[in-house]
Ligand SMILES: *[C@@H]1O[C@H](CO)[C@@H](O)[C@H](O)[C@H]1NC(C)=O
């Protein structure tokens with residue numbers, strides 16, 4: 001694991017980072033969207049994910065629902081949406097990210113494989129990729145708590161711990177910390193999926209404040 005290099009810890013608040021892609025795609029309002037055609041899959045990476053004890057535990061748990069990332073977002077979002085649009089393909093996101101949602105606790109566990117095309121100049125996975133996964137994963141976890149089940153990221157604060165090496169499989173974990181009215185606070189983290197007896201490396205942890213703007217309810221009244 002000599003690829004890994006600890007970086008200076010820093011926190012960056014990304015205000016309204018997710019607004020662009022969370023804001024009402026027309027297809028979502030109509031409640032239907034097409035299933036994306038997957039153009040490339042790294043089968044080896046997918047096998048490793050599916051064979052991991054974490055995956056198998058979740059897959060076998062009756063109170064946990066599995067979904068593929070491509071099914072949970074409307075295609076209109078795909079150009080922004082990770083793992084589905086520009087970031088999906090050989091050397092990029094190499095599997096269709098798998099999300100498990102625990103129906104009882106609301107906890108979200110996601111699996112992603114990051115190809116070697118997602119690196120920054122230093123040869124490690126770009127922090128922007130880490131931020132995007134955390135933003136989406138934490139929002140996904142918080143939506144269910146909002147009155148209209150829709151919201152925007154008001155504040156995403158990320159602590160970067162280590163950059164992932166290229167060709168890493170990473171696990172996202174997210175859990176709602178508090179939910180009150182139109183505001184939900186979600187905490188989560190991203191770490192590498194340990195294969196065999198390797199230990200997991202913590203990549204980043206984050207806190208997301210998800211809000212539902214007051215006017216969102218009018219969309220519900222209008223049946224949007
Ligand atoms: C799956 O895991 C088991 C042990 O956990 C191992 O023996 C087997 O080779 C693995 N299979 C694949 C395809 O990685």
Ligand SMILES: *[C@@H]1O[C@H](CO)[C@@H](O)[C@H](O)[C@H]1NC(C)=O
Pocket residue numbers: 057060061062063102104105
């Ligand atoms: C399934 O998940 C629930 C909630 O997290 C947990 O309490 C339970 O022990 C899990 N069941 C199994 C069989 O792992």
Ligand SMILES: *[C@@H]1O[C@H](CO)[C@@H](O)[C@H](O)[C@H]1NC(C)=O
Pocket residue numbers: 013015155156157207
């Ligand atoms: C966002 O959250 C961070 C950490 O909790 C905080 O320091 C920052 O002031 C917040 N920014 C805004 C605009 O609320």
Ligand SMILES: *[C@@H]1O[C@H](CO)[C@@H](O)[C@H](O)[C@H]1NC(C)=O
Pocket residue numbers: 173174175187188189202205
């Ligand atoms: C990662 O997040 C999950 C869900 O919030 C939490 O249960 C777990 O303790 C966190 N792990 C670390 C190392 O912070």
